[in-house]
Amino acid sequence: MDEEFVLTELDYKAVRSSGPxxxxxxxxxxxxxxxxxxENSQALSDQEKKRIFxxxxxRINKEGILKMNSEDSRSQHTNKDIVTQNFLFEIKEVLKKPKRxxxxxxxxxSKIKRLKAKKKKxxxxxNRKDPLK
Structure with missing residues (x-):
């Protein structure tokens, strides 16, 4: 994944924030x-796209578009930075290959220890049994 190329494919939209x-x-x-x-990204290989899907x-709608948003700050620029960082973090985590x-x-x-514990038990x-029977 080419991070710089992915960033050029992002679309931002500013809307009114909810809350106080x-x-x-x-x-x-x-x-x-x-x-x-x-779906239409040139920065990702087919294998990477499949992994993301x-x-x-x-988070991906029927058209194959991944949507994320941020309204943490009262500043539009700060929210843009936050949502971009979150996006990059999510994509990097998804594309990490798990260790075998x-x-x-x-x-x-450990085998001997287990057998000794079984014997003791x-x-x-x-010893709980009645010795007369």
Missing amino acids: GGQHANKTATKVELSFDV NKLSG RKKTKPTRA SEIKA
Whole structure:
């Protein structure tokens, strides 16, 4: 993934933010919505696109567009920076390949320890029995 090329494919839209803020919130568009067309992106390979669709399917609409937004700050520029950072973080996390699990066997000491614990437990249970029967 070419990060700089991906950033050129992003579309931003400023809209009015919800919640408190008085007159400022009623007249300024501080919430920033980011949209990224995953399907038609030239910055991503087919394999990367497939991985993004699998992992972020809840955020991608039917047209194949990934949507994210930020309204944390009262500044439009700050919200744009925040949503861009969140987007890059999400994409990088999705594209990370998980480490393969290495199969391991129990050590000799752990086998002996387990067998000793089993033996001790069985002796405790055997000692509960009535000796006359």
